[in-house]
Amino acid sequence: MIHLKPNDFFHSSNSFVTTELRTPQEDFPEHYHSFEEIIIVAKGNGLHAVNDVPTCLSKNYVCFVAQQDRHLFENVNDLFLSNVLFIRDKLEPSFSLTQFLPCTLSGSVDWFIEDEAAHRVHVIIEHLNTESHVNTLASAAMTELLFQQLVVELWRGRIVDTSSLSLSDKVTQTIMYVNKNYKEKLSIERVAEHIKVPIRTLTREFKRATGMSFNHYLHFVRAQHAMQLLLNSESSITKIAFEVGYSDSNYFSTKFKQVMKKAPRQVRPLC
Incomplete structure (x- = not known):
């Protein structure tokens, strides 16, 4: 290294x-x-x-x-x-x-x-x-x-007060919202209503900011937190899947591998 x-x-x-x-x-x-x-x-x-x-x-x-x-x-x-x-x-x-x-x-x-x-x-x-x-x-x-x-x-300058944000800041607010609420059943429609931005506008600007679609980014954030748990806890893969927002461990493993390019068991084989 x-x-x-x-x-x-x-x-x-x-x-x-x-x-x-x-x-x-x-x-x-x-x-x-x-x-x-x-x-x-x-x-x-x-x-x-x-x-x-x-x-x-x-x-x-x-x-x-x-x-x-x-x-x-x-x-x-x-x-x-x-x-x-x-x-x-x-x-x-x-x-x-x-x-x-x-x-x-x-x-x-x-x-x-x-x-x-x-x-x-x-x-x-x-x-x-x-x-x-x-x-x-x-x-x-x-x-x-x-x-x-x-x-x-x-x-x-940290974003705290969201009452009078610009469009660019509202896209950032969306990213922060997903980062915080990734365990919930999120959708672009729900978040667009929450931050008061048209769905088409938010979809376009979100992709421009992150390089990912909303759903791809959501799976990315969940995989990110799952990786932390795999590396730093003794929880089973099934429990980790539930903890990051999935109700099916097999679906979780599929999405995790798509994002991380490796399966959960490759990160921690004994879990």
Whole structure:
């Protein structure tokens, strides 16, 4: 497995924040690194697997990757993203990351930000990309300030209030709704009524955002959670099928294999 080290990305031993802009991001094999990372998706879609569990990337998706995480990118489609790399131990003690980012030991955590927040984040990243690659005292100071601003903006830009969302944000709300309610009997018609968007519009925009149909994405999310249970619990395949929203374990196994390209028993043969 590839091990990415600070010397490969940070311009000096005194540097603790840098950027790697991927426009576009290509498929990249499984790797880990001796620093932490924030991934912000600007557009496109693709799969991001963290510790063997895949997630569908789409616009305004944000992901925190801890040092112990293994991750990869595959099946990317016009995927534009920003990687913000940082070394937590070198940050000034006056700024507490724990207020705005997950603890390192908690592993990978993801969320979505609103369109307006995404625009502000884009401007910050442009400035951060410039300053973080200049080896001067002034740029180091500016890099720290911009990184602090970025982290706070990502935190407060999380989608919480859904009362006045744009169409783009409503599509993101749909993705979040499926991610949360995947165990239920969901349909595009039900969700379209819930978020008050015409079915044809939601069908088109959902496919554009995720690269998948609504039903394909629903099975993907269920398979994602099933993979976590297969890797981290002792539950039987039948029990896992029920826990992720299926009433038939054989149907679950079929859909799981379609999504993951392997059967549940290939993930954990003894279950």
